Amino acid sequence: MDVLVLGGTRFVGRALVADALARGWQVTALHRGVTGRLPEGVEPLTADRADPAAFAAAVEGRTWDAVVDTWAGAPRTATANAEALRGRVVRYGYVSSQSVYAWGEHVDESSPPVDADPGLGDEADYAEAKRGAELGILASFDDAVLARAGLILGPHEDIGRLPWWLDRIAAGGEVVAPGRPDRPLQYVDARDLAAYLLDAVSGDLAGPVDVASRSGHATTRTLLEACVAATGSDAVLRWVDEEQLAAAGVEPWVQLPGWVPESGEFEGFLESDTSRAAATGLHCRPVSDTVADTWAWMQGAPRPPQRPDRPVHGLPQEVEQRLLDR
Numbered sequence: 001m002d003v004l005v006l007g008g009t010r011f012v013g014r015a016l017v018a019d020a021l022a023r024g025w026q027v028t029a030l031h032r033g034v035t036g037r038l039p040e041g042v043e044p045l046t047a048d049r050a051d052p053a054a055f056a057a058a059v060e061g062r063t064w065d066a067v068v069d070t071w072a073g074a075p076r077t078a079t080a081n082a083e084a085l086r087g088r089v090v091r092y093g094y095v096s097s098q099s100v101y102a103w104g105e106h107v108d109e110s111s112p113p114v115d116a117d118p119g120l121g122d123e124a125d126y127a128e129a130k131r132g133a134e135l136g137i138l139a140s141f142d143d144a145v146l147a148r149a150g151l152i153l154g155p156h157e158d159i160g161r162l163p164w165w166l167d168r169i170a171a172g173g174e175v176v177a178p179g180r181p182d183r184p185l186q187y188v189d190a191r192d193l194a195a196y197l198l199d200a201v202s203g204d205l206a207g208p209v210d211v212a213s214r215s216g217h218a219t220t221r222t223l224l225e226a227c228v229a230a231t232g233s234d235a236v237l238r239w240v241d242e243e244q245l246a247a248a249g250v251e252p253w254v255q256l257p258g259w260v261p262e263s264g265e266f267e268g269f270l271e272s273d274t275s276r277a278a279a280t281g282l283h284c285r286p287v288s289d290t291v292a293d294t295w296a297w298m299q300g301a302p303r304p305p306q307r308p309d310r311p312v313h314g315l316p317q318e319v320e321q322r323l324l325d326r
Helices: 011-022 052-059 075-085 126-140 161-170 190-201 220-231 242-247 275-279 287-298 317-325
Strands: 002-006 026-031 042-046 064-069 089-097 145-149 174-178 207-211 236-240
Touching (some): 026 052, 064 075, 075 126, 089 126, 126 145, 145 190, 161 220, 220 287
Parallel strands (some): 002 026, 002 064, 089 145
């Protein structure tokens, strides 16, 4: 396969590049040349994809078997890029998100998405941006693969969820562990997401797929215990129930990454039906491997800067201490 990766220097994009190279594919990556570096063997194309003229000039006269894209910004950019690639690529794969579903109504791929416009600019929120990009891509490639990822973890994460847990647990002492220990956790390792999407665009899969592990592939306990094991820490997990967390004003998902209450507005949040992904080839490695590999990466190369479009994750020290004191 001859594949074009839009981006390719950060988190999921670099996982896509690495997997494609490992397959022996010819890899071209179009990026701005601002963040990260491409590995040897990748042909670089430098352009700001938000500039339609620059993007069109960069791909002029070129063809590829497939393109894979991770765009999370203005939908009009993804829409314009897809239009410029019409007739130049055969297959289109897009890393979307389960955030595209209407809040509280997500069960599987048949669930209703949010309203969105493919022509929206930076005013789009995350759900609108991802859904708008889907619509813009489908207008040019009606057989596109829409990989609607769940929580994404793994090496090179630039959002700060698993790295925060690893840093906190590595520091040792008593650590607030949220909610029910055996609460099911759904996620996908960035490398497993990349492998799935590349398999998909090299075959005939089309349409939306919820790309995440089955509910219960991991639990809050197995994730945090894997962090203790990977870091070799003397940390002690202190389980704090949801009522105490709510009383302390803890912000779900952001202050305790990957955790939300099991009831109320978040009910069913981590328990969607991902059987289509499993049936079409998604393989999810053990949570212990994801955690250990992420910790190993954190000990080596410099970490990427925090993504400006995402909040800083982690429980403030004073809030954690109040919870532990109780």
